[in-house]
Amino acid sequence: MEQPRVGTDIQFAICGSAGDGTIAAGDIMKRAAALMGFKVIAFDIYPPEIRGFGKCISRIRISDAQTYSLKRHSDVLISLNDAHAIPHVGEVRDFGAVLFEDNSIAELPEGGHISAHIRAAQVPYGFGIREISEKATGLARSRNIAALGYAAGLFNMPPGIFHQIIAEKFAKKPRAVTEDNTRAFDAGVEAAARVFKLDDVSVGRPLSAASGADAVMMTGNGAIARGFLEAGIQAYFGYPITPASSIMERMAAALPREGGRFLQTEDEISAIAATLGAGYAGARAATATSGPGLALMTEMMGLGVMAEVPFVVAVSQRGGPSTGLPTKTEQSDLNLAVYGGSGDAQRIVLAPTNVEGCYRCAGMAFEIAETYQTPVVLLVDLYLSNRFETVIPPRKNIFAPKPRKTPKMGKGEEYQRFRLTESGVSPRSIPGEAGLTHTVTGLEHDEIGHPSDRLHNEMNAKRHHKLLPATHFPGLTTQKRFGDSGKVDVGLLGWGSTFGEILETLYTAQGQDIRVAVMKVVMLSPLPVDEIAAFMDDCTHVLVPELNFEGQFANMISGATGRPVTRLTQTTGAPMLVDDILAELHRLIDSPAPPPTSSHRTAEGVRA
Amino acid sequence: MNEHVNPVYLEDKLDEIRADGHLSYRSKSLPTWCPGCGYFSMQEGLTIALNRLGIAKENAVVVSGIGCASRFPFFVDTYGFHTLHGRTMPVATGIKIANDALSVVAIGGDGDAFAIGGGHIPHAARRNVDITYMVFDNGIYGLTKGQTSPTTAQGFKSKTTPYENLDMPLHPLMMLLSYRASWIGQAYAGRPHHLAEMMTQAIAHKGFSYLHILSPCVTFDKTDRTYGKLNMQVHDLSEDHDTSDLIAAMQQASAAEIPALGVYYVEDRPTLSEEMDEISRRARNAPPIAE
Ligand SMILES: Cc1ncc(C[n+]2csc(CCOP(=O)(O)OP(=O)(O)O)c2C)c(N)n1
Ligand code: SF4
Ligand SMILES: [Mg+2]
Numbered sequence: 099m100e101q102p103r104v105g106t107d108i109q110f111a112i113c114g115s116a117g118d119g120t121i122a123a124g125d126i127m128k129r130a131a132a133l134m135g136f137k138v139i140a141f142d143i144y145p146p147e148i149r150g151f152g153k154c155i156s157r158i159r160i161s162d163a164q165t166y167s168l169k170r171h172s173d174v175l176i177s178l179n180d181a182h183a184i185p186h187v188g189e190v191r192d193f194g195a196v197l198f199e200d201n202s203i204a205e206l207p208e209g210g211h212i213s214a215h216i217r218a219a220q221v222p223y224g225f226g227i228r229e230i231s232e233k234a235t236g237l238a239r240s241r242n243i244a245a246l247g248y249a250a251g252l253f254n255m256p257p258g259i260f261h262q263i264i265a266e267k268f269a270k271k272p273r274a275v276t277e278d279n280t281r282a283f284d285a286g287v288e289a290a291a292r293v294f295k296l297d298d299v300s301v302g303r304p305l306s307a308a309s310g311a312d313a314v315m316m317t318g319n320g321a322i323a324r325g326f327l328e329a330g331i332q333a334y335f336g337y338p339i340t341p342a343s344s345i346m347e348r349m350a351a352a353l354p355r356e357g358g359r360f361l362q363t364e365d366e367i368s369a370i371a372a373t374l375g376a377g378y379a380g381a382r383a384a385t386a387t388s389g390p391g392l393a394l395m396t397e398m399m400g401l402g403v404m405a406e407v408p409f410v411v412a413v414s415q416r417g418g419p420s421t422g423l424p425t426k427t428e429q430s431d432l433n434l435a436v437y438g439g440s441g442d443a444q445r446i447v448l449a450p451t452n453v454e455g456c457y458r459c460a461g462m463a464f465e466i467a468e469t470y471q472t473p474v475v476l477l478v479d480l481y482l483s484n485r486f487e488t489v490i491p492p493r494k495n496i497f498a499p500k501p502r503k504t505p506k507m508g509k510g511e512e513y514q515r516f517r518l519t520e521s522g523v524s525p526r527s528i529p530g531e532a533g534l535t536h537t538v539t540g541l542e543h544d545e546i547g548h549p550s551d552r553l554h555n556e557m558n559a560k561r562h563h564k565l566l567p568a569t570h571f572p573g574l575t576t577q578k579r580f581g582d583s584g585k586v587d588v589g590l591l592g593w594g595s596t597f598g599e600i601l602e603t604l605y606t607a608q609g610q611d612i613r614v615a616v617m618k619v620v621m622l623s624p625l626p627v628d629e630i631a632a633f634m635d636d637c638t639h640v641l642v643p644e645l646n647f648e649g650q651f652a653n654m655i656s657g658a659t660g661r662p663v664t665r666l667t668q669t670t671g672a673p674m675l676v677d678d679i680l681a682e683l684h685r686l687i688d689s690p691a692p693p694p695t696s697s698h699r700t701a702e703g704v705r706a
Numbered sequence: 707m708n709e710h711v712n713p714v715y716l717e718d719k720l721d722e723i724r725a726d727g728h729l730s731y732r733s734k735s736l737p738t739w740c741p742g743c744g745y746f747s748m749q750e751g752l753t754i755a756l757n758r759l760g761i762a763k764e765n766a767v768v769v770s771g772i773g774c775a776s777r778f779p780f781f782v783d784t785y786g787f788h789t790l791h792g793r794t795m796p797v798a799t800g801i802k803i804a805n806d807a808l809s810v811v812a813i814g815g816d817g818d819a820f821a822i823g824g825g826h827i828p829h830a831a832r833r834n835v836d837i838t839y840m841v842f843d844n845g846i847y848g849l850t851k852g853q854t855s856p857t858t859a860q861g862f863k864s865k866t867t868p869y870e871n872l873d874m875p876l877h878p879l880m881m882l883l884s885y886r887a888s889w890i891g892q893a894y895a896g897r898p899h900h901l902a903e904m905m906t907q908a909i910a911h912k913g914f915s916y917l918h919i920l921s922p923c924v925t926f927d928k929t930d931r932t933y934g935k936l937n938m939q940v941h942d943l944s945e946d947h948d949t950s951d952l953i954a955a956m957q958q959a960s961a962a963e964i965p966a967l968g969v970y971y972v973e974d975r976p977t978l979s980e981e982m983d984e985i986s987r988r989a990r991n992a993p994p995i996a997e
Binding site: 270316320332333335348351352354355357359360361363364365367368369371372373374375376377378379380381383397398401405529530531532533534535536537538539540541548549 | 733735762763764765767768769772779780783784785786787788789790793795796797798799800801802803804805807808825826829833978979982985986988989990994995996997
């Protein structure tokens with residue numbers, strides 16, 4: 099179990115049926131906490147068949163110091179539907195609270211009531227949720243808000259902030275909706291005032307100085323859309339697919355208002371083809387998809403690399419292969435994102451590890467693509483796409499595009515679109531610029547751009563070498579080490595959403611007298627090999643936890659550095675548990691050191 | 707007749723051609739097609755059309771797929787994108803959406819268009835993206851050395867149909883008419899002046915224009931779509947054909963085995979860019995949609 103933290107670190111789980119307003123209650127809770135100035139991480143799980151009566155859970159972790167993942171054990175469970183909530187009673191920690199309806203309207207079979215499942219060490223709070231709701235509004239429909247009010251009252255959260263969020267949430271509905279919900283909320287608070295409170299579970303006041311008003315609650319996908327918009331995206335083309343669709347839907351709503359253009363294409367091939375066309379013509383253009391769509395896009399990705407066209411592809415992974423597990427998270431499209439396509443087609447792949455990272459990487463992706471004249475893949479997964487975190491965006495837009503420089507030609511000089519320069523980056527003109535006409539092609543070409551295999555080796559080198567400086571792109575964290583400095587027993591290498599659990603593992607392990615360090619790798623192509631190798635030099639064991647079966651990142655790391663690593667992989671559709679990573683860490687410490695291997699190859703040329 | 711006819715001197719004719727200006731749209735690269743290939747007509751036709759319409763070189767983008775026909779962008783001095791097999795439509799759409807000021811001309815063969823790229827054409831047509839699509843139909847895969855295509859005639863023998871092609875060929879004009887492309891015409895590589903005129907009209911049209919060009923592959927088709935046969939069969943659309951009548955256009959398109967040359971259908975409706983601008987206008991006037 100995680101170490102208790104000083105200050106506030108409390109996780110709510112709200113569980114009910116699809117019709118119970120579970121997600122809505124969670125939404126109000128997380129927005130209120132963010133407005134209070136807390137850091138929030140939240141993740142909702144709802145059934146694929148939205149209209150059915152499937153189970154919904156909203157988990158919300160509220161803390162004053164930044165956290166990086168959800169906790170395995172919630173501090174509070176609010177049940178809006180016992181049948182769904184009973185299996186989750188076990189996730190509430192000792193001395194944690196379980197809030198439930200204690201006035202059942204129907205006869206229940208033995209064991210059908212949630213109270214029968216609450217452990218002695220847990221604190222039960224049974225109350226008349228339906229009754230409170232009906233008394234306040236005449237309807238049972240506001241049970242979710244009444245329960246929320248009860249929780250807010252129980253844990254001393256200021257009602258005024260909830261009133262504000264409720265008013266915002268229902269601003270578009272008739273005023274009576276806001277009034278009813280506010281009354282239901284207040285009735286809940288009122289009911290909680292009369293009960294015994296265990297001071298072990300309280301929210302308290304945020305320690306951080308950050309003003310809640312500056313904090314924005316975003317999902318990973320929302321952050322990507324926001325980053326795109328702040329970077330001045332001009333064209334978006336897409337084809338719907340879970341879990342990337344919400345990026346597309348955001349662009350559909352926001353882009354036309356900004357004077358940009360949005361098109362739902364006939365498939366992913368056309369989505370990326372149009373994105374590439376717009377990028378070629380000088381626009382900041384992007385698309386987003388998931389694994390199956392990315393599989394269709396790989397041929398165009400190769401054309402983007404060959405014709406040196408800047409554009410951005412966001413990819414939110416789900417379980418695979420094939421149609422796979424559309425609503426479950428996985429990190430198994432790494433190989434596809436990095437290598438997918440024919441030939442040696444290196445592109446830039448960025449994998450942010452949290453919501454703020456999604457925002458920053460999306461904001462910078464176009465500039466990176468334009469700098470190196472190449473496609474940039476933004477690789478996330480369902481867990482990161484859909485989870486909420488508080489982000490404090492800078493007051494001033496730092497991603498706005500800088501004016502384009504048209505290549506200057508000397509007198510009588512022939513324009514060479516693919517001139518072999520020292521950096522590998524050639525002067526790029528775009529249609530409309532006079533005196534610089536040229537044709538680009540997916541065929542291998544000479545410096546002018548004419549089909550020719552004469553310079554294949556040189557052009558291959560150019561396309562790879564020009565990307566290497568990207569690992570030190572100004573203002574972008576491409577890798578970062580945390581934890582103990584110097585030699586360590588175990589070093590954990592992580593990427594993408596799993597890094598949150600890796601970081602939490604580090605903080606837990608540090609309390610256990612183990613020398614441990616972690617490194618997050620954000621740029622997966624080209625890999626910051628030197629930094630990774632230096633980190634591995636310090637580690638007796640290197641552990642690579644990731645959500646796929648084959649250990650795709652581990653393979654990439656050991657391929658690039660020539661060293662053994664230990665794989666920790668999982669494909670359950672759920673994020674990795676901190677406890678599982680911790681257990682593997684202990685197993686490694688207790689096992690003998692791996693045999694020494696040859697020292698690492700400084701990568702001058704091609705990197706993974 | 708004893709009317710006096712001025713002799714035409716080659717020098718004068720060349721001066722006239724040079725003065726016309728269309729040659730400046732040619733690139734320094736000479737076409738790589740087989741001698742006698744119908745595709746030579748496209749270089750002459752497109753440079754004449756761009757010149758007549760006064761489109762500056764830097765404002766023209768020629769987008770092609772993969773195939774013999776698709777080699778074309780290298781032979782003109784405009785911006786060009788030789789893309790992937792079958793993907794001219796979405797790439798051209800992206801270019802046009804990024805910059806309305808560009809004249810975007812897409813070029814491809816029958817396989818590029820109707821086999822691998824067949825799924826994209828209805829969408830480009832229905833959206834009325836303001837580009838011109840010129841499909842050079844030789845009824846064969848030229849670049850890959852003579853396999854059967856979706857427009858190959860029944861009974862044709864090729865390397866991939868050594869026992870005869872039994873598949874019914876597609877009817878591109880009927881397809882484009884039912885997709886409601888807003889300009890549809892047909893030309894023939896063996897009639898270069900008419901082709902140049904049709905290309906000019908197609909590019910001048912506001913909206914999605916589709917020009918189908920019958921073009922012999924002299925290397926891999928010695929029996930079916932030859933100059934000899936086509937010269938006998940091609941004919942002009944009757945002058946009283948009403949180009950605003952979709953059903954009449956379909957009747958004309960299905961009237962003969964080799965449909966007539968000319969303009970079948972013209973329609974004035976908003977282009978994709980115009981629709982997008984309208985959406986932008988509405989979006990700006992509407993309250994923001996919450997995340
Ligand atoms: C994805 C892909 N599949 C197959 C090919 C091979 N290929 C190149 S051109 C072509 C057919 C060309 O026929 P058509 O489009 O009619 O053009 P033509 O050469 O007749 O002008 C094929 C199959 C390719 N380049 N890419
Ligand atoms: S193979 Fe046929 S289509 Fe290709 S260039 Fe030669 S004649 Fe023309
Ligand atoms: Mg052909």
